[in-house]
Amino acid sequence: xxxxxxxxxxxxxxxxxSPGTVSNVLNGSRPxxxxxxxxxxxxxxxxxxxxxxxxxLLRTGKARIIAVLVPDLDNPFFTSIVSALESxxxxxxxxxxxASSRGEDDTEHSRLAAMLAWRPAGLxxxxxxxxxxxxxxxxxxRVPYVVADRITLDPAANTIxxxxxxxxxxxxxxxxxxxxxxxxxxxxVLKLANIRxxxxxxxxxxxSLGLPPPAIVETGGDFTLASDRLAAWLDSNxxxxxxxxxxxxxxxGVLSALAERAIAIPRAISLIGFDDYAWMRAxxxxxxxxxxxxxxxxxxxxxxxxxxxxxxxxxxxxxxxQCDLKVRASTATPSHPDGTSTGAG
Amino acid sequence: xxxxxxxxxxxxxxxxxSPGTVSNVLNGSRPxxxxxxxxxxxxxxxxxxxxxxxxxLLRTGKARIIAVLVPDLDNPFFTSIVSALESxxxxxxxxxxxASSRGEDDTEHSRLAAMLAWRPAGLxxxxxxxxxxxxxxxxxxRVPYVVADRITLDPAANTIxxxxxxxxxxxxxxxxxxxxxxxxxxxxVLKLANIRxxxxxxxxxxxSLGLPPPAIVETGGDFTLASDRLAAWLDSNxxxxxxxxxxxxxxxGVLSALAERAIAIPRAISLIGFDDYAWMRAxxxxxxxxxxxxxxxxxxxxxxxxxxxxxxxxxxxxxxxQCDLKVRASTATPSHPDGTSTGAG
DNA sequence: GCGGTGCTGTAAAACGATTTTTGAAAAATC
DNA sequence: GATTTTTCAAAAATCGTTTTACAGCACCGC
Numbered sequence: 001x002x003x004x005x006x007x008x009x010x011x012x013x014x015x016x017x018s019p020g021t022v023s024n025v026l027n028g029s030r031p032x033x034x035x036x037x038x039x040x041x042x043x044x045x046x047x048x049x050x051x052x053x054x055x056x057l058l059r060t061g062k063a064r065i066i067a068v069l070v071p072d073l074d075n076p077f078f079t080s081i082v083s084a085l086e087s088x089x090x091x092x093x094x095x096x097x098x099a100s101s102r103g104e105d106d107t108e109h110s111r112l113a114a115m116l117a118w119r120p121a122g123l124x125x126x127x128x129x130x131x132x133x134x135x136x137x138x139x140x141x142r143v144p145y146v147v148a149d150r151i152t153l154d155p156a157a158n159t160i161x162x163x164x165x166x167x168x169x170x171x172x173x174x175x176x177x178x179x180x181x182x183x184x185x186x187x188x189v190l191k192l193a194n195i196r197x198x199x200x201x202x203x204x205x206x207x208s209l210g211l212p213p214p215a216i217v218e219t220g221g222d223f224t225l226a227s228d229r230l231a232a233w234l235d236s237n238x239x240x241x242x243x244x245x246x247x248x249x250x251x252x253g254v255l256s257a258l259a260e261r262a263i264a265i266p267r268a269i270s271l272i273g274f275d276d277y278a279w280m281r282a283x284x285x286x287x288x289x290x291x292x293x294x295x296x297x298x299x300x301x302x303x304x305x306x307x308x309x310x311x312x313x314x315x316x317x318x319x320x321x322q323c324d325l326k327v328r329a330s331t332a333t334p335s336h337p338d339g340t341s342t343g344a345g
Numbered sequence: 346x347x348x349x350x351x352x353x354x355x356x357x358x359x360x361x362x363s364p365g366t367v368s369n370v371l372n373g374s375r376p377x378x379x380x381x382x383x384x385x386x387x388x389x390x391x392x393x394x395x396x397x398x399x400x401x402l403l404r405t406g407k408a409r410i411i412a413v414l415v416p417d418l419d420n421p422f423f424t425s426i427v428s429a430l431e432s433x434x435x436x437x438x439x440x441x442x443x444a445s446s447r448g449e450d451d452t453e454h455s456r457l458a459a460m461l462a463w464r465p466a467g468l469x470x471x472x473x474x475x476x477x478x479x480x481x482x483x484x485x486x487r488v489p490y491v492v493a494d495r496i497t498l499d500p501a502a503n504t505i506x507x508x509x510x511x512x513x514x515x516x517x518x519x520x521x522x523x524x525x526x527x528x529x530x531x532x533x534v535l536k537l538a539n540i541r542x543x544x545x546x547x548x549x550x551x552x553s554l555g556l557p558p559p560a561i562v563e564t565g566g567d568f569t570l571a572s573d574r575l576a577a578w579l580d581s582n583x584x585x586x587x588x589x590x591x592x593x594x595x596x597x598g599v600l601s602a603l604a605e606r607a608i609a610i611p612r613a614i615s616l617i618g619f620d621d622y623a624w625m626r627a628x629x630x631x632x633x634x635x636x637x638x639x640x641x642x643x644x645x646x647x648x649x650x651x652x653x654x655x656x657x658x659x660x661x662x663x664x665x666x667q668c669d670l671k672v673r674a675s676t677a678t679p680s681h682p683d684g685t686s687t688g689a690g
Numbered sequence: 691g692c693g694g695t696g697c698t699g700t701a702a703a704a705c706g707a708t709t710t711t712t713g714a715a716a717a718a719t720c
Numbered sequence: 721g722a723t724t725t726t727t728c729a730a731a732a733a734t735c736g737t738t739t740t741a742c743a744g745c746a747c748c749g750c
Contacts, residue, residue, distance in 0.1 A: 055736035073428035083418035400706035
């Protein structure tokens with residue numbers, strides 16, 4: 001009893017033309033007599049015709065699909081990129097397929113292979129590691145792609161990221177300007193180039209001023225781990241006067257560790273967070289934060305990818321966005337300006 | 346110079362068999378001589394063969410695709426559902442295509458139509474409104490589907506949601522038990538049935554105890570709006586001793602409004618948040634929160650959808666999950682037990 | 691008036707898998 | 721040993737679109 005979905009043939013019949021003509025009208029691939037075209041369009045409308053994407057794809061070899069691979073769909077930074085992308089694609093007849101690599105190389109590989117079997121028109125990938133071994137797959141598929149957020153060794157890749165050195169530097173400079181000398185950097189995972197660069201930027205500020213290097217603690221990727229590592233560090237080291245967090249999850253980890261110990265922000269310790277979410281502002285002490293221009297990045301990713309899809313053959317671009325420091329109440333002058341001589345034992 | 350992607354024909358040739366046999370081996374649709382099968386598998390492996398999904402889809406009529414439509418890809422509740430779903434699908438050869446309706450009926454309609462053109466095997470939708478006008482599209486496409494989070498009037502729909510009445514009730518009961526009588530409910534949008542039910546659950550607790558009804562403020566969907574509306578309400582009404590927030594965004598709105606006014610939690614006002622995110626815990630005063638079992642819901646959605654895809658014809662189920670109240674430091678006994686007689690003017 | 695040249699529509703050939711049909715061996719039966 | 725049945729792979733049909741090849745027609749210049 002299940003009625004068949006309407007095909008191009010039905011439309012053709014109703015409009016009294018051949019299927020080829022219908023296709024030409026609907027895709028504008030070849031000029032068609034205006035009156036006929038009108039009839040075709042009416043017929044299509046009346047029947048509620050939607051071209052079967054599978055058949056179209058099979059013939060043309062390119063799906064109007066953009067595949068996105070991110071390391072973690074529970075990380076708001078990644079989902080906000082996905083969201084920004086979706087906004088860009090929505091009106092242009094593309095669909096978005098998403099997958100999470102969970103930061104594992106082999107998952108990354110298998111998910112990528114599965115998505116490429118759809119022959120997507122383009123690919124956006126946030127690699128789980130700098131090596132990015134799945135790159136070979138992409139090469140083989142010859143699909144236009146953009147690497148986002150992470151830096152890659154792949155010379156052929158278009159990349160969209162933030163200026164991580166500068167991001168680290170503006171945070172550190174702000175702390176130094178406030179008078180802090182005893183600063184802890186909460187880094188997530190140092191084997192990621194972008195995190196290393198944020199560190200480097202921060203460290204270079206101290207270096208250029210002839211100040212001693214900061215302490216760095218590597219917190220790992222997720223929130224609970226970060227919280228534990230930071231707590232352990234705080235319990236076994238002299239308390240810094242300021243903390244610079246390099247990702248949104250480490251920011252949470254720092255907040256958690258400080259809250260547990262009832263360490264006041266910014267009275268005892270100043271804090272700079274990374275990324276800028278509503279929960280960072282909806283606080284008694286809103287967080288000073290290094291804000292990534294997520295929306296702009298999403299748009300840039302799509303702009304670049306779209307250009308590539310449409311045949312642009314310019315050399316690969318490496319677009320870098322500047323982060324903004326949103327100064328709020330969580331950073332203040334240290335209570336003991338000479339931070340090196342005090343602090344808990 | 347672009348080498349062609351390897352097709353089933355290439356594999357067949359290399360293994361010295363026909364394409365049909367390759368298909369039978371790889372899909373197990375019909376028995377094939379073990380030795381031959383082995384040869385075929387080796388050839389496929391050697392060539393790195395991946396079946397063109399489009400061709401397969403065209404023939405079989407069903408894509409191994411699950412389409413997901415959510416109201417907002419920037420809302421962590423919705424993305425966590427997507428994430429949980431992705432985990433379920435990953436190993437079963439399905440891909441996930443996502444789209445955002447932005448809470449607009451016509452966007453919902455057009456995005457749904459676009460996704461259905463791929464003839465997905467299944468559909469998960471979180472409708473933007475109770476009316477859910479796009480339902481007609483789904484009926485026409487005869488695709489198995491599950492409605493998540495929202496309640497729908499559609500009698501044929503499988504739904505997965507939380508027990509909203511109970512969720513509202515456990516929050517309110519906790520506040521009443523603590524001694525609060527002057528309670529404000531921060532609801533997002535009352536035209537959504539799930540929000541109305543949370544309200545109803547909360548209100549019924551007061552009713553059953555013979556207490557006066559709570560104040561309710563409708564904050565709207567997004568964070569800044571919620572913050573403004575709440576601020577306005579607080580400025581023009583007597584200050585309650587406790588606030589019950591009914592969504593994660595309203596929780597943020599409440600926090601923001603209270604922070605701006607330097608109203609201490611829980612000393613001046615107790616607060617119960619909705620959903621349970623790391624940022625609610627990583628605070629000096631961790632939030633008491635009504636936690637939705639997101640992971641379990643994601644799994645249930647997939648289980649139900651999968652059953653339907655595989656031909657299960659049992660009557661539509663309406664699965665409800667119970668929320669958990671996580672009691673933390675943001676709720677306390679009101680400073681003036683008789684809340685009606687004090688408060689700011 | 692005639693051959694050429696756009697124009698515009700139809701007919702038919704792809705696309706690459708799956709599935710049905712066919713056919714030729716091998717196995718079983720008498 | 722001849723005939724029937726079974727087995728299993730090859731061949732062919734199919735899905736619905738796009739695109740190529742071709743044909744009819746009008747119009748052009750000579």
